[in-house]
Amino acid sequence: xxxxxxxxxxxxxxxxxxxxxxxxxxxxxxxxxxxxxxxxxxxxxxxxxxxxxxxxxxxxxxxxxxxxxxxxxxxxxxxxxxxxxxxxxxxxxxxxxxxxxxxxxxxxxxxxxxxxxxxxxxxxxxxxxxxxxxxxxxxxxxxxxxxxxxxxxxxxxx
Numbered sequence: 001x002x003x004x005x006x007x008x009x010x011x012x013x014x015x016x017x018x019x020x021x022x023x024x025x026x027x028x029x030x031x032x033x034x035x036x037x038x039x040x041x042x043x044x045x046x047x048x049x050x051x052x053x054x055x056x057x058x059x060x061x062x063x064x065x066x067x068x069x070x071x072x073x074x075x076x077x078x079x080x081x082x083x084x085x086x087x088x089x090x091x092x093x094x095x096x097x098x099x100x101x102x103x104x105x106x107x108x109x110x111x112x113x114x115x116x117x118x119x120x121x122x123x124x125x126x127x128x129x130x131x132x133x134x135x136x137x138x139x140x141x142x143x144x145x146x147x148x149x150x151x152x153x154x155x156x157x158x
Contacts, residue, residue, distance in 0.1 A: 020121040021085040028078040044124045051128035074099040090115045
């Protein structure tokens, strides 16, 4: 596997012959509601997508996850931090930056993604890893104190 630094995003979109890892990283770094029309060039028709809240298979399900994200959140975006991979699989680390509708406070979730590529270079398996308890629930006014209390109790720190 090659370890690739995270260069500044290129102004031009990668072409169809660009390495799968770079195409996917660029897709997520520039994702918008309009670019959802390009999902079929990134994912296979029967691709699986799994994160802490979703487990879907197929392009319609994957599109639904991203459409729901844009419907529920203000200004969601991914900042791809690091990438590691080859032609068969890849691993990305990222920050997901967003605001809940009606809030001015910008929030950030740190996570990672494991991707497996089909022979044609499209994603056939997408698995996101992030800690919903710390990264999301812990930031909420009502649940945050409870989550911190539970973490202290479970962690044995007093």
